[in-house]
Amino acid sequence: MFNHLEMASPDKILSLMGLFRDDPRPEKIDLGIGVYRDLSGHTPILACVREAEQRLLAQQDTKTYVSPVGDERFTQALTSLVFGDHEKLERMSGLQTPGGAGALRLLAGLLAQARPGGRIWVPDPTWTHHHAVFADAGLDVRVYPYLNGVTHAVDVEAMLDTLLRVQPGDVVLLHGCCHNPSGADPTPEQWRAIVDVIVQRGLFPFVDLAYQGFGEGLEQDAAATRLIARQVPEMVIAYSCSKNFGIYRERTGGAFVLGETASKAAAAKSQLAVLARLAYSMPPDHGASVVRIILEDEPLSIAWRVELATMRDKIQKARLTLADAFRKRTGGDRYGFLARHKGMFSLLGTTADDAVRLREDHAVYVVGDGRINLAGLQLGSVDRFVGAVLSQTRQ
Numbered sequence: 001m002f003n004h005l006e007m008a009s010p011d012k013i014l015s016l017m018g019l020f021r022d023d024p025r026p027e028k029i030d031l032g033i034g035v036y037r038d039l040s041g042h043t044p045i046l047a048c049v050r051e052a053e054q055r056l057l058a059q060q061d062t063k064t065y066v067s068p069v070g071d072e073r074f075t076q077a078l079t080s081l082v083f084g085d086h087e088k089l090e091r092m093s094g095l096q097t098p099g100g101a102g103a104l105r106l107l108a109g110l111l112a113q114a115r116p117g118g119r120i121w122v123p124d125p126t127w128t129h130h131h132a133v134f135a136d137a138g139l140d141v142r143v144y145p146y147l148n149g150v151t152h153a154v155d156v157e158a159m160l161d162t163l164l165r166v167q168p169g170d171v172v173l174l175h176g177c178c179h180n181p182s183g184a185d186p187t188p189e190q191w192r193a194i195v196d197v198i199v200q201r202g203l204f205p206f207v208d209l210a211y212q213g214f215g216e217g218l219e220q221d222a223a224a225t226r227l228i229a230r231q232v233p234e235m236v237i238a239y240s241c242s243k244n245f246g247i248y249r250e251r252t253g254g255a256f257v258l259g260e261t262a263s264k265a266a267a268a269k270s271q272l273a274v275l276a277r278l279a280y281s282m283p284p285d286h287g288a289s290v291v292r293i294i295l296e297d298e299p300l301s302i303a304w305r306v307e308l309a310t311m312r313d314k315i316q317k318a319r320l321t322l323a324d325a326f327r328k329r330t331g332g333d334r335y336g337f338l339a340r341h342k343g344m345f346s347l348l349g350t351t352a353d354d355a356v357r358l359r360e361d362h363a364v365y366v367v368g369d370g371r372i373n374l375a376g377l378q379l380g381s382v383d384r385f386v387g388a389v390l391s392q393t394r395q
């Protein structure tokens with residue numbers, strides 16, 4: 001049976017994690033894996049999550065099955081978090097999924113079912129996983145330009161130029177907020193222009209929203225998704241609670257469908273439930289229960305918002321400190337984009353060879369495409385990191 005199977009090529013980021021773990025050098029710096037770290041370099045369990053877990057432990061009186069759509073109260077609470085009190089909510093349906101990645105997979109399957117072999121346009125750059133999951137579902141994955149490599153900002157002209165030529169009905173993948181690996185997000189004005197083109201061309205938006213609250217705030221970070229939802233007849237959204245609740249391993253997320261009518265949205269949800277049943281039957285309950293308890297309880301919800309703001313502020317401080325340190329060392333503003341970007345990631349502009357030398361010579365771990373996770377940077381390591389990058393890139 002397995003004779004012809006070859007070893008799968010290792011996941012680059014997970015391999016980097018292993019190399020970092022086995023590196024004995026005490027000064028090592030890990031900016032690879034995309035998880036938040038606090039001032040001591042630890043990925044903490046939020047106090048609000050601990051409190052919700054304790055309540056869950058005290059209150060839960062059964063472990064019976066829930067259902068392929070998961071906990072409807074969780075989905076309801078998440079819907080309000082993402083869309084606010086949007087007037088189109090009756091045309092919106094949703095279900096609980098195992099993380100944002102689970103939502104991506106189900107929605108990709110739904111789109112492939114609705115339009116076999118249909119095209120989906122993803123930005124360049126995006127996560128390798130987007131290419132993999134959409135191709136695996138049978139979609140035809142195409143790429144649209146996104147980043148201006150010189151300014152490190154969104155090249156909105158190039159992006160719109162391509163989208164204006166995309167066929168009506170094609171799907172366009174958009175990062176809801178601070179989720180592009182480049183670190184660059186469209187400005188509110190650019191979002192309006194993007195949505196205008198989507199409406200004008202009759203494109204189908206697919207929003208991947210995994211960092212609500214990590215950019216500017218919960219409301220601001222949902223603004224682009226809400227703007228799209230107000231303007232288009234149909235869209236889908238993959239949502240992750242992994243980062244903003246710090247519950248990465250609990251596999252908690254949601255898949256949402258905006259339909260032309262409430263009954264079309266309900267039909268799409270029923271198909272997603274079938275796909276869920278086929279893939280994993282039902283989503284894990286723990287993380288969703290924790291999120292539900294937090295979102296349904298006002299004091300706990302406020303406590304979560306405060307902890308989320310602490311994570312956001314720490315990342316923003318790392319950005320400002322790093323940009324400043326580069327400015328002081330170089331006398332120029334070549335790395336000023338680090339302060340302008342939002343969320344955990346930025347592309348430094350280093351090469352794959354630079355990444356190897358940074359790791360081997362300086363114990364600095366960055367992803368091969370030059371992506372760094374600012375949340376992994378400890379303020380005490382900034383000078384060493386800047387020195388390592390500059391010594392590498394000046395060669």
Ligand SMILES: Cc1ncc(COP(=O)(O)O)c(C=O)c1O
Nearest residue numbers: 099100101127129130210240242
């Ligand atoms: C492209 C992309 N979007 C969203 C997510 C959401 O993360 P999670 O599945 O941990 O909720 C992931 C995680 O792998 C991802 O690769």
